Amino acid sequence: MKAASLLLPLLLAACASAPSARADDPSAAAVDAQLPRYHWRLDQATGQDGKRIEALFARPDKPLQLDFANGHVHVSNACNAIGGSYRLENGHLHVDALMHTMMACMNASLNALDHEISRTLAGTPAVRLENAAGTPHLFLVTAGGDTLDFAGVPTPETRxxxxxxxxxxxxxxxxxxxxxxxxxxxxxxxxxxxxxxxxxxxxxxxxxxxxxxxxxxxxxxxxxxxxxxxxxxxxxxxxxxxxxxxxxxxxxxxxxxxxxx
Structure with missing residues (x-):
């Protein structure tokens, strides 16, 4: 039996966009150069109280992932596709006009996941990169004291x-x-x-x-x-x-x- 097929013409070419604004701080440029080289998969997330932020781990088989390319950040393994243009300024990540697809998430935990990562990205978190045993880690730290730790997995272009x-x-x-x-x-x-x-x-x-x-x-x-x-x-x-x-x-x-x- 023939199933419905779907062709997505808008995705046949890579998305083109204007480059994001860059800070004059050389360290910001170094961080920005590293971001597109990896898939950033959520490894740990803790609140100001030191407790794990469970809402961010609603899909243990598919960790939340950030990808940076062409001046945009994209969130995958949530319920909806989430993303927006970004820039680095004064050690903080600024995400402009965060966009979501409009899938209805029947699972309440997936709704909470979408809300939590959107809140983090919209909150202009502080950014830092560290290296642990040869694996790069991206840390996002919110004004409220939440710390999200993403482990870097090299993209095919990097590999x-x-x-x-x-x-x-x-x-x-x-x-x-x-x-x-x-x-x-x-x-x-x-x-x-x-x-x-x-x-x-x-x-x-x-x-x-x-x-x-x-x-x-x-x-x-x-x-x-x-x-x-x-x-x-x-x-x-x-x-x-x-x-x-x-x-x-x-x-x-x-x-x-x-x-x-």
């Missing part, structure tokens, strides 16, 4: 040493056997490249179906479901023997369809 190439891959509903000298009976995703114009409409003929001998980071295939993915392809500088020279990282699922069997 692979540069920007990736954006492309669209259609993934067939079922895997196929693919010969591999080291993996007997290996099954591969079948993929072909797709092309879209600026309005999100398919253009040209799809490329040929080919076995994909590697995983796509962030993508878990469900048998019987055909997907069109927007991915980024990165060159791997020094691949191990018999390892691929490129890496694919999922950016978003553009289209999904349950294929009738």
């Amino acid at each position: 692979y040493g540069g920007p990736g190439q954006t492309l669209f891959l259609e993934i067939a509903a079922d895997t196929q056997p693919c010969p591999h000298p080291l993996v007997p009976g290996k099954q591969c995703l079948m993929a072909r490249e797709r092309h879209y114009d600026a309005q999100g409409l398919a253009t040209g003929a799809p490329g040929p179906w080919q076995p994909l001998y590697q995983d796509i980071e962030g993508y878990t295939h469900e048998p019987g479901v055909r997907n069109v993915l927007r991915v980024k392809r990165y060159a791997v500088a020094h691949p191990a023997a018999d390892a691929p020279a490129v890496a694919y990282v999922l950016d978003m699922v553009v289209e999904s369809e349950q294929v009738r069997r």
Whole structure:
């Protein structure tokens, strides 16, 4: 049975925006340069009384995450998508015109999560970066004494040493056997490249179906479901023997369809 598919043309290109204002303080510039290099995942959060802020941990399987890019901060793993333009001034994070999607959160704890992180970002928290055992940590400290500690996870651009190439891959509903000298009976995703114009409409003929001998980071295939993915392809500088020279990282699922069997 065919399921509804969704194409998001407004997300086919990276969001362009004017750069955020920068403080003259060199330390602020150093912090600002580091922020886009990592996914910042909430590790700890305590109030002025030293107690854990439980509302911020409503999704223990998916920690709250901040991403900074193109002068904007984006919150993921809450109920709604939350974000806005930001700047650093005098050691504080200023987030302008914080925006939310309008999903109805049936779970009260997710509503509380949205409210709590929005309140923190809107409150112009103080910012500092520290390094603990090789892991960078971003601390946001509110005027009321709340302290949020985010651990940094390198972005693909940081891990692979540069920007990736954006492309669209259609993934067939079922895997196929693919010969591999080291993996007997290996099954591969079948993929072909797709092309879209600026309005999100398919253009040209799809490329040929080919076995994909590697995983796509962030993508878990469900048998019987055909997907069109927007991915980024990165060159791997020094691949191990018999390892691929490129890496694919999922950016978003553009289209999904349950294929009738």
